[in-house]
Amino acid sequence: xxxxxxxxxxxxxxxxxxxxxxxxxxxxxxxxxxxxxxxxxxxxxxxxxxxxxxxxxxxxxxxxxxxxxxxxxxxxxxxxxxxxxxxxxxxxxxxxxxxxxxxxxxxxxxxxxxxxxxxxxxxxxxxxxxxxxxxxxxxxxxxxxxxxxxxxxxxxxxxxxxxxxxxxxxxxxxxxxxxxxxxxxxxxxxxxxxxxxxxxxxxxxxxxxxxxxxxxxxxxxxxxxxxxxxxxxxxxxxxxxxxxxxxxxxxxxxxxxxxxxxxxxxxxxxxxxxxxxxxxxxxxxxxxxxxxxxxxxxxxxxxxxxxxxxxxxxxxxxx
Amino acid sequence: xxxxxxxxxxxxxxxxxxxxxxxxxxxxxxxxxxxxxxxxxxxxxxxxxxxxxxxxxxxxxxxxxxxxxxxxxxxxxxxxxxxxxxxxxxxxxxxxxxxxxxxxxxxxxxxxxxxxxxxxxxxxxxxxxxxxxxxxxxxxxxxxxxxxxxxxxxxxxxxxxxxxxxxxxxxxxxxxxxxxxxxxxxxxxxxxxxxxxxxxxxxxxxxxxxxxxxxxxxxxxxxxxxxxxxxxxxxxxxxxxxxxxxxxxxxxxxxxxxxxxxxxxxxxxxxxxxxxxxxxxxxxxxxxxxxxxxxxxxxxxxxxxxxxxxxxxxxxxxxxxxxxxxxxxxxxxxxxxxxxxxxxxxxxxxxxxxxxxxxxxxxxxxxxxxxxxxxxxxxxxxxxxxxxxxxx
Numbered sequence: 001x002x003x004x005x006x007x008x009x010x011x012x013x014x015x016x017x018x019x020x021x022x023x024x025x026x027x028x029x030x031x032x033x034x035x036x037x038x039x040x041x042x043x044x045x046x047x048x049x050x051x052x053x054x055x056x057x058x059x060x061x062x063x064x065x066x067x068x069x070x071x072x073x074x075x076x077x078x079x080x081x082x083x084x085x086x087x088x089x090x091x092x093x094x095x096x097x098x099x100x101x102x103x104x105x106x107x108x109x110x111x112x113x114x115x116x117x118x119x120x121x122x123x124x125x126x127x128x129x130x131x132x133x134x135x136x137x138x139x140x141x142x143x144x145x146x147x148x149x150x151x152x153x154x155x156x157x158x159x160x161x162x163x164x165x166x167x168x169x170x171x172x173x174x175x176x177x178x179x180x181x182x183x184x185x186x187x188x189x190x191x192x193x194x195x196x197x198x199x200x201x202x203x204x205x206x207x208x209x210x211x212x213x214x215x216x217x218x219x220x221x222x223x224x225x226x227x228x229x230x231x232x233x234x235x236x237x238x239x240x241x242x243x244x245x246x247x248x249x250x251x252x253x254x255x256x257x258x259x260x261x262x263x264x265x266x267x268x269x270x271x272x273x274x275x276x277x278x279x280x281x282x283x284x285x286x287x288x289x290x291x292x293x294x295x296x297x298x299x300x301x302x303x304x305x306x307x308x309x310x311x312x313x314x315x316x317x318x319x
Numbered sequence: 320x321x322x323x324x325x326x327x328x329x330x331x332x333x334x335x336x337x338x339x340x341x342x343x344x345x346x347x348x349x350x351x352x353x354x355x356x357x358x359x360x361x362x363x364x365x366x367x368x369x370x371x372x373x374x375x376x377x378x379x380x381x382x383x384x385x386x387x388x389x390x391x392x393x394x395x396x397x398x399x400x401x402x403x404x405x406x407x408x409x410x411x412x413x414x415x416x417x418x419x420x421x422x423x424x425x426x427x428x429x430x431x432x433x434x435x436x437x438x439x440x441x442x443x444x445x446x447x448x449x450x451x452x453x454x455x456x457x458x459x460x461x462x463x464x465x466x467x468x469x470x471x472x473x474x475x476x477x478x479x480x481x482x483x484x485x486x487x488x489x490x491x492x493x494x495x496x497x498x499x500x501x502x503x504x505x506x507x508x509x510x511x512x513x514x515x516x517x518x519x520x521x522x523x524x525x526x527x528x529x530x531x532x533x534x535x536x537x538x539x540x541x542x543x544x545x546x547x548x549x550x551x552x553x554x555x556x557x558x559x560x561x562x563x564x565x566x567x568x569x570x571x572x573x574x575x576x577x578x579x580x581x582x583x584x585x586x587x588x589x590x591x592x593x594x595x596x597x598x599x600x601x602x603x604x605x606x607x608x609x610x611x612x613x614x615x616x617x618x619x620x621x622x623x624x625x626x627x628x629x630x631x632x633x634x635x636x637x638x639x640x641x642x643x644x645x646x647x648x649x650x651x652x653x654x655x656x657x658x659x660x661x662x663x664x665x666x667x668x669x670x671x672x673x674x675x676x677x678x679x680x681x682x683x684x685x686x687x688x689x690x691x692x693x694x695x696x697x698x699x700x701x702x703x704x705x706x707x708x709x710x711x
Contacts, residue, residue, distance in 0.1 A: 043572050043607060087570075115570045117559045119531040119550050129445075129462040132648040133533045133551035145531045150561055150568035178530075212555050219649055226419040227396065228443040228462050232702065233650040252649070 030054040033095050033109040039206050040084040042113040048093050049079040055105065059097035067092050084113040087149045114153075116205035118194060119145040122184075125259040127221075127250050129231050135214045136184045139306040140255035146178045146194055148205060158204065161195045175199070184213050216254045218299065218313035223248050223283060240319035244287035248280070249299040251311050263304035270295050288319040295319070388710045389677045392426060392697075393433075396704030398458065399447025402428070403476075404692040411693050414456075414474075416447035418704055421458050423474065423481065428695070428708055436479035441470050448495045455518050457486070457493055457501055466491045466506055471518070486516060494538045502526070502538045502546075513563070515542030527563045537582060540625070545584075552579040554592055554642050573602055573609075577643065581618040584626045586663055588618045590644075597643045601628070601663040610666065615639050617647070620656075622687045622696070628663040631671070631696065633684035653683040653702055658709060672709055682707065 032051045040046035050062055064074045066082065074080045085091055091111040098104050121143040122136040136142050146160065155178035162169040162180050169182055184190065193208040220234040223246040238245065249267075251259065267274045267284050276284050286297065295317050302310025396418035405411040413426050414436070421441025426433035445462035449455070458470045466489035472481045486503070491511065493503035501516040511534050513526040529536075529548050537547040546563040550556070558578030561568040573580065575591025582588070587602040599612040614634060621632040633656035646652045655675040661668040674682040683701035690697070696709045 041572070042570075115559075117570070117574070118557070119533075119559075120556050121531060121533050121550075127463075128465045130648050131535075131551065132645050133553040133556055135553055135555050135645075147530060147559075147568075147570075150570035151530060152567065209557070214555065219651065221650070224419070226443070228419075228445060231462070231650045232653070235651065 031095065031097055031105045031107045033093055033107050035109060035111065039116070039203070040111055040113050041115055042084055042087045044084050044113070045081060046084055046111070047079055047081050048095075048109065050095055050097065050107075052097055052105075055097070055099070059099050059105075061098040063096045063098075065092075065094040065096070068094075082111075084111055087113060087115065087152075089113070112204070114205040115147075115149050116194065116196065116207045117147045118192070118207055118209070119147065120211060121145070122253070123256045124216075124253040125251055125256055126253075127229065129229060130252075135253045136211060137216050137253045137255065138184055138186055138213050138308045139303075140184050140213075140253070140309070141181055141257070142184055142211075143179065143181050144192065144194075146196065148196060153204075157199060159197045159199060159201075161197075163191075163193045163195075165191050166193075173197070184211075188213060214253055216309070216311040217252045218311045219250050219252060220299075220313075220315050221248050221250060222246065234315050237316040237318060240286065240288055240317055244285055245317075246278075246283055246285045247297070247315075248283045249301070249313075250282070251301050254301065254311065255303075255306075255309050258303045258306070258309045259301075262301045264300060264302040264310065266300050268298045268300075271298075286317060286319075292319060386429065387677070389672050389674060389707070390428075390431075390709075391678070391680075391705055391707050392428060392431070393424075393706040395424075397699055397706040398444045398704075399449060399456070400686075400688075400697060400699075400706055401449035401451065401453055402690045402693065402695065402697060403453045404690065411690075413697070413706070413708075414449060414453045415706055416441075416444055416449075416456060416458060418444055420444060421447075421460070421470075423456065423479075425476075428693075436476070437472075437474060437481040439472070439481045439483060448493060448501075450495045450498045450518070452498045454498065455495055455501070456481075457495055459490075459493075469493060469503070471501065471516075473518075488514075492536055496538055496540055496542075500542055502542055504529075504534075504536055506532055511536075513546065527566045527568070529561075529563075529568070535579070535619075537580075547580065547582045549578060549580055552577055552590075552644055554597075554645055558591075560587065560589070571602075571604075572607070579618050579644065581621050581623050581630075583623050586623075586628050588616070588621060588623065588630060588632075588663075590615070590618055595641065597639045603628075603663075610663075612661075612666075614668075616659075616661075617644065617654075620684055620687060622689050629660070630663070631658060631660050631687065631689070633657070633687065633698075634659050653681065655681045656684040658684070658696065671711065674707075674709075 034049045034051045036047045052059055062076050064071045064080050093109045094106060096104055096106045122134045123141040124134040124137055126134045156176045159173040159175055160177040161173040164182055169180055189210040189212055192211050195206045196204045222230045224230060229248060265281050267276050278284060296314055297317055298314035300312035398416040398418040400413055400415040403412050413428050414423060416423055421444035422435055423437035424433050425436050441458045441460050443461045444458050446459040448457045453476055454474055456472045456474055468485045468487045469490050470483050471486050472483040474481050489506040491504045493501060495501045499518050501518055504511050504513050509528050510530040511532050512528050515524045515526055526542050533551045534548050535551055539546045548561045548563055550558045552558055554577040557574060557576050559574040560571045560580050562571055573587060573589055577592040577597055580587055580589035585604055590597055590599050597615050599616050600609045602609045616632040616634050621630050623630045635654045635656050640646050657673040658671040659668050660671055681702055684698045685701045686699040688697050694711045698707055700707060
């Protein structure tokens with residue numbers, strides 16, 4: 001009898017064990033496809049990798065299918081490289097892993113390439129003739145605009161989640177919020193991210209990048225009554241030709257609010273503060289007074305609370 | 320017999336050796352001319368057999384009438400210009416707007432003679448755009464305002480009278496693109512809006528809206544043709560290129576930090592930061608492939624034909640600073656440009672003229688334009704805003 005019991009256990013236990021193994025769930029939740037980048041842009045190269053580390057047993061073969069067709073050259077490869085299509089055209093990637101015992105598990109990923117462009121427009125000072133873009137400085141206001149696929153996708157039916165250094169702006173997702181403003185925090189770099197989803201929560205695009213802040217910098221320009229502001233900066237020194245010269249100080253990247261309402265703004269000549277009677281406090285007229293020589297002209301502008309919102313510099317004038 | 324054979328063989332060998340000796344003495348060329356032992360004085364004292372390294376042919380900078388191909392046209396600073404092509408009876412002339420005054424002058428590019436055709440003053444005139452015929456001109460009055468009204472004038476080329484009107488709005492950028500159309504951008508709540516203004520009928524039309532403000536617009540040849548838009552360039556911020564057609568922005572697959580571009584229907588010449596330095600690339604729009612250029616050019620200084628892969632760029636072989644193009648925009652650095660003709664199809668280039676070598680002037684070429692009728696390039700020197708030309 002004991003032999004019968006032994007025989008019974010010998011036959012049933014392995015099958016029981018097999019059932020137990022199936023019930024461990026090889027299913028899709030333990031196999032996934034990892035894309036890099038996660039949200040490929042249109043017409044770019046990306047990789048798809050098999051993430052099967054959560055499977056209880058190791059697969060003995062890997063097959064890849066792209067848009068229903070098997071990539072035989074990628075058999076048993078853990079990673080493949082693909083080219084995304086144009087905007088609006090999906091790529092369906094399927095991964096099939098065969099396990100010992102003949103079972104298979106599969107995972108699927110759909111790549112819908114979209115351009116998500118973040119246009120950063122710092123509200124900092126640059127002169128009108130300046131053809132470049134202003135840069136952010138600590139404490140300055142930044143406007144950011146998101147454009148998906150050149151604006152073909154309307155923002156009104158999308159949810160936008162903006163994060164600055166990981167913290168959600170506007171307290172979370174906001175419908176149609178394709179533009180946002182924030183103050184540049186302390187630190188040389190800040191991380192700005194945006195996730196755009198449909199109203200039902202499907203992620204359309206996501207972007208994360210580091211935004212660099214710079215220190216305000218000063219440039220001096222001659223002001224001509226005939227031509228206006230000369231566009232060549234005073235480098236090193238200025239020679240006074242004639243009886244007088246007007247010079248403008250341009251504090252690049254100073255927050256516009258501070259530029260318009262500075263708490264500290266002063267001109268000095270050879271260390272002596274000047275009473276500037278010019279209509280524009282950023283301009284000064286220097287006259288030789290019939291004498292000759294060299295003087296040092298300095299300019300300083302700053303906020304009294306946000307001390308990093310400020311800049312000072314100097315130049316020499318020969319007269 | 321044997322002896323006879325030996326004698327004959329010996330004579331032949333001697334004759335061969337004698338022949339070789341004579342040849343080496345009179346006709347061979349020593350590798351180093353200093354190795355010549357003596358001049359045997361054959362042929363009137365000429366030294367034969369010495370190789371003199373040929374002189375490099377200098378770039379031909381003269382035209383048959385004796386004028387230099389590279390010439391400074393004005394001593395006055397210039398806000399804008401146009402060349403009116405020659406007709407059967409009238410030679411080509413250049414019209415330009417004097418910066419600061421807005422006065423319009425007509426100058427003969429061959430003789431340099433000029434006359435003022437309009438003394439209507441536009442104070443602090445900083446930028447002007449002419450129609451190809453010269454009949455219309457649009458002038459901005461100050462470089463100290465980001466956006467403002469502009470003056471649009473109809474110029475009678477015979478009498479010199481200029482009838483002006485003000486085109487109002489927060490106008491940022493403008494260009495007269497043909498003899499009847501002025502295109503301009505203005506700041507509005509929705510963003511930067513592109514408009515068309517018919518110079519004859521005075522009708523305005525909205526063309527497109529860019530959902531941000533700090534944008535560079537590369538205007539097409541008409542309001543209905545393609546335009547290109549990208550965010551103003553900075554080394555520290557990312558830019559993207561859009562083609563605007565029928566009011567819709569279409570994203571092109573080009574982006575990068577320090578991004579700037581020039582485009583036509585076949586290619587895009589663009590810059591971006593790559594590995595902490597500015598780099599230039601050509602994007603083939605049909606093949607959807609980008610190729611790097613060996614040198615760094617500044618796309619906005621270049622002249623592209625309307626189609627094809629040939630273009631002309633100012634270029635100086637110098638170290639481009641890390642904060643480029645910001646420092647160039649600030650006026651903290653400038654170039655001493657040579658003019659190069661480049662072919663992106665064959666990836667070859669040819670220097671047309673080294674302006675510093677020819678003129679001893681530091682010329683930072685901007686506003687480069689080409690007039691095929693006269694085969695002449697015109698440009699403004701950013702350092703002093705004077706007008707120059709180069710005949711090819």
